[in-house]
Amino acid sequence: MNCDLCQDLIQQRLDGLEPADPALLEGHLHDCPACRSLHAAAISLQHGLRLLTPQSPPDALTDRVASRLLADYRTRMRWRRGTAWAALAASALLMLSAYLWWRGTVSVPGTPFDPNPLAKELPRKGPDELPEPLPAPAGVRESMSEVGSAMAQVAARTADATVAESRHFLPLLPAPALPKLQLPSPPSAPTQVLREAGEGVSGALAPITDSPRRALDLFLRDLPMNLDEKMGL
Amino acid sequence: MSADEVTLVRRCLRGEAEAIQDLVQRFQAEVFGLCVRLLSHRHDAEDVTQEVFLRVFRSLKGWDPTRALKPWITGIAVNRCRTWLAQRARRPELVDYLQDTVPGPTPDDSTELLSEIQAALAELRLEYRTVFVLFHEQGQPYEEIAIALDRPVGTIKTWLHRARLEILERLRRRGMVPVEEGDKSAAVVPEGRGKQP
Numbered sequence: 282m283n284c285d286l287c288q289d290l291i292q293q294r295l296d297g298l299e300p301a302d303p304a305l306l307e308g309h310l311h312d313c314p315a316c317r318s319l320h321a322a323a324i325s326l327q328h329g330l331r332l333l334t335p336q337s338p339p340d341a342l343t344d345r346v347a348s349r350l351l352a353d354y355r356t357r358m359r360w361r362r363g364t365a366w367a368a369l370a371a372s373a374l375l376m377l378s379a380y381l382w383w384r385g386t387v388s389v390p391g392t393p394f395d396p397n398p399l400a401k402e403l404p405r406k407g408p409d410e411l412p413e414p415l416p417a418p419a420g421v422r423e424s425m426s427e428v429g430s431a432m433a434q435v436a437a438r439t440a441d442a443t444v445a446e447s448r449h450f451l452p453l454l455p456a457p458a459l460p461k462l463q464l465p466s467p468p469s470a471p472t473q474v475l476r477e478a479g480e481g482v483s484g485a486l487a488p489i490t491d492s493p494r495r496a497l498d499l500f501l502r503d504l505p506m507n508l509d510e511k512m513g514l
Numbered sequence: 515m516s517a518d519e520v521t522l523v524r525r526c527l528r529g530e531a532e533a534i535q536d537l538v539q540r541f542q543a544e545v546f547g548l549c550v551r552l553l554s555h556r557h558d559a560e561d562v563t564q565e566v567f568l569r570v571f572r573s574l575k576g577w578d579p580t581r582a583l584k585p586w587i588t589g590i591a592v593n594r595c596r597t598w599l600a601q602r603a604r605r606p607e608l609v610d611y612l613q614d615t616v617p618g619p620t621p622d623d624s625t626e627l628l629s630e631i632q633a634a635l636a637e638l639r640l641e642y643r644t645v646f647v648l649f650h651e652q653g654q655p656y657e658e659i660a661i662a663l664d665r666p667v668g669t670i671k672t673w674l675h676r677a678r679l680e681i682l683e684r685l686r687r688r689g690m691v692p693v694e695e696g697d698k699s700a701a702v703v704p705e706g707r708g709k710q711p
Contacts, residue, residue, distance in 0.1 A: 292678065318686065322682035322690075323678075326685065328624075329628055330651075335547045336547045336550040337546075338563065342542065342564075346563065346567050350534050351531055
């Protein structure tokens, strides 16, 4: 038995374990003052530890803590529910935005060009109801229709101006001496030459618009009724 | 761990008021007792006890059902006390003056011994103090303390042995140990030894 072993045994006693050979320990303590002093202090400590009473919490602490925990739980649940609803609303908004964007950019192939695609979708109105203002058409389609309309208007004005000028010269032309021809219907046969001329003009302008053709037709209708007689037909 | 603890935790997670009350009642005494010893201040111990249970409640979802509840809660309590002591060191210390100024009965030897042990405890390092309180005051075995503090058992034994030696040394210096006549080595403490962690 040495001091190290003796101190180990003292620690075991403080752990609540008795040494296997107490006589050996007592023998060393008898001979070693340092270990004897340490052993005495350990006995005092054991005595003091028996007097050491656990600190009891105040009576109201349990209720106070439990209330705090319950309040915290309810707050967290409320926050969690609110977050879930907000996430749902945000998702719905995102989906709606995506759908509206898709509607605006997608063009369906094979459908005829319609400068006012939304007109068909508007509900029918009664005779007394004021028509609703048309909603703004989609971006690309709107641009194309505007360009076509502008070009048609320019071509129509040009054709109208040309036909209007040529009308002035017709009464001054001498009537050609032509043999009497037995022509079948239509009654407007004498004007066929002019019609073909007009069709030629409109045919040249056809790729752009059909309004010159309409303008020529109007011109032919406006011709004086006794022209046939003047032409000897 | 026990099936009873698992059931209790599940009920707490569902927000049952009775289960929450039960959880607090089960572990409050030990948590509070530990906090008082570590913080040496009852008022602080009450606040920290509340914080401990709040932390426990919020972390219940992450509790491993294969582990016992008590060491887990003890570990949280020790960590909260450590944090509190660090914060207290940075602000003016509020001393519980009431204990010092109220005159009490003339202390006898037992009372004096007790106050010397408590004073010696307050001077220990936090780790040594924690292990000493858990072992001697709360009766927890080495293995349970090791789980609570997340340390090997050997480390826990070393800390406890060193804590005892420091307390014994203080008791001897303060004259709380009967000295034999002619024993010149009574004040000599064997060189601090302990198993290395």
